Amino acid sequence: MDYVVVLVLQIIYGIANLALIGLGLAIIFGMMRVINLAHGEFLMLGGYAVVVSTNLGVNIWIAMLVLAPLVVGIIGVVVERVLIRFLYGRTVDTLLATWGLSLFLVGIVTAIFGPQTSTTISPPIGAIAVGDYASSGYELFLILLTLALFGAVFAVLRYSRLGLLARGTMQRADMAAALGVSTSRIYMITFGLGSAVAGLAGGVLAPITGVVPTIGATYIAKAFITVITGGTAILAGTATAAGLLGAMNGIVTFLTGPTVGEVALLAAAIVLLRLMPSGITGRFFRKSL
């Protein structure tokens, strides 16, 4: 029984992990139809923000939950102003430009911090006992954090004035502009918000994965496959896709090992896209956020 609990917890963590790394990307993609290939590097920057600030003596919780999103959010706003702004409506070009940005960020971080990082940070929560077995307390924390993050993003989009303006801009940018909304500012804020969420995810994952300049590449495949399988509805899409793919990955990993697990995740995603080319939320839950 305890074993089952640990196993289920593990699968739920896998789902939460996918949802966490995909959410920032989903916000930017769902709101602005911008595919940010530098998303992995935003996660990486969040990790570096945590490592650098804890080395400077900042409390790890503040570093993870406040500094990482703040720093990456600001970087996101700068990127939007300098680069993305000129490419709205040119999806392919945005994709390529953000890929260039991704390489640039990897290069600049390698130049500053070197190709490896010597410092690692250990998870601030130890193991917890589940009957006879031990499970990682930090993973439990991440599951709860992911839930809270989804709740917060939902609240902002659904109930705040900013969320209303953002959703309006997303549906009809010209109409929103005619009603006096500064769409350019909304885009900037949305991109910053998505970047901040990515930074937060990178920050809280840093104690588990460690940080190296090229770590973005390990996130990016999973993040993209989650978001694209999910479709354009930000929260419902990411949640359902993460649930489906994460469960698939978890179960296959349990049965055969992590190598096949990742392939199963990909195969499931490709078959799903063959059946539902515009993602899960292109067919179900269309009206959801």
Add this chain to the structure above:
Amino acid sequence: MIKGQTNGGLIAIAVIGLAVMFGAPHVLQLFTIINLTTAIGLALLGLSLGLVWGYGGILCLGQTAFFGLGAYAYAVTAQNFGETTGAVVVAMAVGAAVAAALGYFMFYGRISDVYLGVITLTVTLIIFNLLRRTSGPEYKIGKALLGGFNGTTAPPLQIPWDARMTLFPQQLFYVSMGALLLCYFGCVWLTRCHFGRVCIAIRENETRAELLGYDARLYKLGLFSVGGGVAAIGGVLVANGIGRVTPDLFNLTYAAQAIIWVIVGGRGTLLGPVLGAFGVFWLTSWLGTQSYFNSNMVLGLVLILFVLLLPRGVVPAVTELAARWGRRKVGRRERMRARRRGRRRAIQPAE
């Protein structure tokens, strides 16, 4: 007239290519020749992406998947059978077959171009992660150990039907350059025959092409498979140039470089991506010799700047510039003539 012009260009390319093929080994050092073999392999990868993206409008961000799988298929087959001619054929077949299988899901699912790019990229990255984990002795195909992060050895090419004679680096260079020229002109032919013209029509307007009765999915699938096969030949050459096949062939850097070659060289041309590959290969080699700039940083900047400032690439820009210059020359001559005529008839030319 246009046809005559482009044929002239093709002849020039053939002459220059043959000159390089037979001249370079006599002029350059052996080390450079070996490096060039790798560069030619990469140029073939660029060519395949130029074909698929530039002529079919298929934004394949993970063209390296077929390139790397071709290299792996070559290494594994050659190790198992000790014979390389068949291994090259197997490599091509694997590249084309994987492209066809993946293409089926994407084209018949009618996935839009951006999604398609991301999916191909994801496939590449997941193969990368998968092969990195195959370091144990249990991961082998026939006699060939996959070797995880360190990869597996790629036996050098042999003279067909004679397994004892392996090619020397110079001979390998002849073979590579020959392969590049053959593939280049093969692709040129493909884009000019009926099949290629339909592909271009689909790129321009998919709906209209379908209304004319062409099955866009099938044509795209065909072009994509050909691209996979060409990329696999590139993989074989790179495996020969380096002597090893590692999972790094699937990493993000190669995938990004392939895109950069096409963007820099020019979409919608076949020469552009090839020249782009050579240019970027030279640039990264040069960047490797100094320590001021990180090569990723420079490549990233190059990509951003080209997308923002010169999204069509160098080759189309240069040919258009040349054409405009030629036109202006003709135009000036005509204006002069008109002025002379005008003087005679006293009519002002309308500017």
